[in-house]
Amino acid sequence: MEIRPFTIAVPQPDLDDLKDRLARTRWPDELPDVGWTRGVPLEPLRELAAYWGEGYDWRAAEAGLNALPQFTTDLDGQRIHFAHVRSERPDALPLMLTHGYPSAFAEFTQLIELLRRDFHLVVPSLPGFGFSTPVRQSGWALGRTARAWAELMRRLGYDRYGVHGGDVGAGVSGAVAGLDGEHVAGVHVVTDPVTAAATATFLPGMAERLDPADPVDRLALDRMAEFRTADSGYLAIQNSRPQTMGYLLNDSPAGQLGWILESFERWTDLPYDRDQFLTIVSLYWFTGSGVSAARFLYEQAHSTDWGAPPAVPQGYSVFGADPTVRRLLEPAPGTYWAEHERGRHFPAMEDPESLAADLRAFFADLK
Structure with a gap:
């Protein structure tokens, strides 16, 4: 039941080791004129690695x-890390924000600043991500994460709260709403055409x-086919052999950097802050959580515990919207639905203002 204050304090030798490893990276060659078609190109990654180190x-x-406090x-035998930012307004609705993969609680720093007057914000790190480590079971x-999240909100004294997430965080948020509908005011998720197709x-x-x-429907089928051929490689590896991939992610900062960069480059269409991106990558590196985050995807791929469907008000914010998303998701009548032409998989970094406005609008009548 104990809630312990936490401060991030990466030891200086860890920073020195990162700089040294980046400087000694053994870079591969690459074929000419293939661009991003076969993965992350050499020069963009070398330039970003040099900036990370220097x-x-x-x-x-x-x-x-x-x-952030x-x-x-x-929770259920697992150390869980979270930020808890209370609003100055006593009547503010508690809102839990859950990140996805490959991301971290730091994805929400801009969104927190935009929402902290309107909501009491609880922003956990998924089990196996960042400081919610190590994972021993x-x-x-x-499903298990959703039960832990519901207990966390109870432990914090919140009887009524909202949940929000994207990617894995959307699944966890939906499971929390299905599990704890007596206390969940509503569930809001973000999606985009690629995520909907996936x-x-x-x-x-x-x-x-x-x-x-x-x-x-033809466009939706094409997007599903593109995901299977161009975007699902990381899932195939992590859903089947996460431990083998973990040796690369845990030993090579350039490998961890490239693994995350590919997703950000393929799944965004608006500029995102380079330093904020490197903060997310650094959290993976300094906590050694590349392998345990990959194992979270393995666990879900081999789980039958998806939780119950939510029976509370639901809301969607679609970024990079096109007609395929509504067709694939088939929202129920009365579902809050907002579409944005730009932005995609990481709207909290790409377009936090639009996402904050949607969250205020969705939860305005649910307090």
Whole structure:
């Protein structure tokens, strides 16, 4: 039951080791003129690695994160790290923000500043991510995490609260709403065409109910096919052999950097802050959580515990919107639905203002 104050304090030898490893990276060659078609190109990664080692200021990022009140507590035998930012308004609605993969609680720093007047914010690190480590037991997937999240909100004294997330965080948030509907005011998630296509790819029978002769359905099927051929490689590895991949992620900062950079470059279409991105990568590196984060995806891929469907008000914010998203997700009547032409998988970094406005609008009548 204990909630312990937490301060990030990366030892200086760890910073020195990162700089040394980056400087000694053994870079591969590459084929000419293939661009991003075969993965992260050499020069962009070398330039970013050089900046990470020589220009990026971790101590400034660390101080910025430590400006957020942070804590740890034990839930179901697992240490869980979270930020807890209380509004000055006593009637503010508590709101839990859950990140996805490959990300961290630091994804929400801009969003926190935009929302901290309107909500009491609870921002946990998923089990196996960042400072919610080490993981000593198997079985940490959506359902178990949702039960831990509901207990965390109870432990903090919140009887009524909202939940929000994207990617894995959307699944966890939906599971929390299904599990703890008596206390959850509403669940809001973000998505985009690629995420919707990825979700549909894993739903039994989805392809069969789409009509190739219909233009929207045809586009949805094309997006599902593109995900299977161009975007699902990381899932194939982490859903089957996360421990093997973990040796690379834990030993090579350039490898960890490239692994995360590919997702950000493929799944964004608006500029995001380079230093904030490197803060996320640094959290993976300094906590050695590349392998345990990968194992979270393995656990879910081999789990039947997806939680109950939510029976509370639901809201979607679609970034990079096109007609395929509504067709694939089929929102129920009365669902809050907001579409944004730009932004994609990481809207808390790409377009935090629009996301904050949607969250205020969705939860305005649910307090």
